[in-house]
Amino acid sequence: MDTRAEPRTLDTATRLASVDIVIPVLNEERALPGCVSTLADFLRAGFPLPWRITIVDNGSTDATWPVANALAAEFERVHARRIDVRGRGAALRAAWRESPAEVVAYMDVDLSTDLDALFPLVASVASGHSEIAVGTRLAHSARIRRSLRREVVSRGYNALLRYGFGAGFSDAQCGFKAARTDVVRPLMDKIEDDGWFFDTELLLLAEHNGLRVHEVPVDWIEDVDSRVRIVRTAVDDLKGLARVAWSMSLGRAGVGVRRSEPTPTHPDAMVAGRRPARLGPFAVIGLSTVVYALLFLLLRDLWPPAVTNLCALALTGFVTGEAGRRAAPAFLANYALTTMAVLAVPPGPLPEVCAVTATYCLLGFARFVALEDMINGPH
Incomplete structure (x- = not known):
C-alpha cells in the first residue's frame, strides 16, 4: 500500500462485536480435538461476544486436515482451512486477511495459556482502547511453569527488544494475541516473516507506528511436547531483528493507520503541541x-x-x-x-x-x- 497517503485515523469509540479465534496447527492430529472441544465449551459457557473458531492447517503431513474437517462438521462455529505454506505467521496471515470478524485473535493448540485471560485480552481491543492485545508471561502477576532454559532464553530475547528497540511490551512470543482486524491487515502488508518471528515483527511495527499494545498477565504452563526448536528460532529471530531495524532506518516501516489525537475533556484544557525532535x-x-x-x-x-x-x-x-x-x-x-x-x-x-x-x-x-x-x- 502507498504509505505516503494521509494516514487513516482510527475511531477508538467504536464498539467491536465479533471475534475470530485462530488456531494454527502443523501435524497436531492428537492435540487438536481436545483443544477445539475445550475452547468451544469455554466460549459457549458465557463468552459475552459473538465468536467463531478457525483452524488453519499449514502444511500438515499427518491426519490433521481430516480431523480439522471433522471438527468443523461437528461444531457449528468452528471453521477449517488449509494452506500449503508452513509457519505460524503464514497461517495467521491467511486467516486474518479473510476473517469476517472485527477482532482477530489466536492461541496455540496446546492451550498452555489459561483461558480465563481470553476475555480481558479481547476486551481492550473490542472496546477500542487498544489496537493490539498480547498475553505476557513476564509480568509480576503472571504465574508460569516452564523449564529454566526457556525462561532464560525468553527473558534474554525480550530484554533485547526493550533495550535494543525501546519496545514497550514485555513478552513478544506468547502465543496469545488479539488485534483489530482493520489495523492488523495494513500491518501485515509490511511483515515479511511467515514463521515464529511474525509476532515480534507485528508488535515492533505496531509500536513504531504509534499504535497501542495492551498487555494481559496470563497463567501459563509449558507444553513438554512442544515442537519449537529454541536455538534455531533464536537465530532466526536475531536475523529478523536486524532486518526490521534496517527497514525502520530507511523509513519503510510506516503504515497508513494511526491513533486519533487525544482531545481534552475539560473545556478549559489546552492541547499541547508537538515537541520538536531532539537532535x-x-x-x-x-x-x-x-x-x-x-x-x-x-x-x-x-x-x-x-x-x-x-x-x-x-x-x-x-x-x-x-x-x-x-x-x-x-x-x-x-x-x-x-x-x-x-x-x-x-x-x-x-x-x-x-x-x-x-x-x-x-x-x-x-x-x-x-x-x-x-x-x-x-x-
Whole structure:
C-alpha cells in the first residue's frame, strides 16, 4: 500500500462485536480435538461476544486436515482451512486477511495459556482502547511453569527488544494475541516473516507506528511436547531483528493507520503541541559509531573478532559516557547483534568493521526513533 497517503485515523469509540479465534496447527492430529472441544465449551459457557473458531492447517503431513474437517462438521462455529505454506505467521496471515470478524485473535493448540485471560485480552481491543492485545508471561502477576532454559532464553530475547528497540511490551512470543482486524491487515502488508518471528515483527511495527499494545498477565504452563526448536528460532529471530531495524532506518516501516489525537475533556484544557525532535541523541549515535569503528580497527590485530567487538563496545561506552549499570542491558543487546554480524561476513578488517558499525548504527537509530515516537507520537 502507498504509505505516503494521509494516514487513516482510527475511531477508538467504536464498539467491536465479533471475534475470530485462530488456531494454527502443523501435524497436531492428537492435540487438536481436545483443544477445539475445550475452547468451544469455554466460549459457549458465557463468552459475552459473538465468536467463531478457525483452524488453519499449514502444511500438515499427518491426519490433521481430516480431523480439522471433522471438527468443523461437528461444531457449528468452528471453521477449517488449509494452506500449503508452513509457519505460524503464514497461517495467521491467511486467516486474518479473510476473517469476517472485527477482532482477530489466536492461541496455540496446546492451550498452555489459561483461558480465563481470553476475555480481558479481547476486551481492550473490542472496546477500542487498544489496537493490539498480547498475553505476557513476564509480568509480576503472571504465574508460569516452564523449564529454566526457556525462561532464560525468553527473558534474554525480550530484554533485547526493550533495550535494543525501546519496545514497550514485555513478552513478544506468547502465543496469545488479539488485534483489530482493520489495523492488523495494513500491518501485515509490511511483515515479511511467515514463521515464529511474525509476532515480534507485528508488535515492533505496531509500536513504531504509534499504535497501542495492551498487555494481559496470563497463567501459563509449558507444553513438554512442544515442537519449537529454541536455538534455531533464536537465530532466526536475531536475523529478523536486524532486518526490521534496517527497514525502520530507511523509513519503510510506516503504515497508513494511526491513533486519533487525544482531545481534552475539560473545556478549559489546552492541547499541547508537538515537541520538536531532539537532535542530541542522534548526535551521540554518530559520535559513538565513529569511536566504535576506530577502536574496532585498532584492536582487531590483537584479538579475534568476538573479543575485539567486546572490548571496542566497552571502551566506546566509557569514552562517550554511555557506560553504567543502567546501560548493561543495552550493551548486551548491542554485543549480541554486532557479534552475530561480524561472524557472518568473510574474515578481514574491512568487511568486519563495515558489518559491526552498520549493525551498531542501526540499533542506535532504532532506539532514537523509538524515543522520538514516545515523545512526539507516530511519524
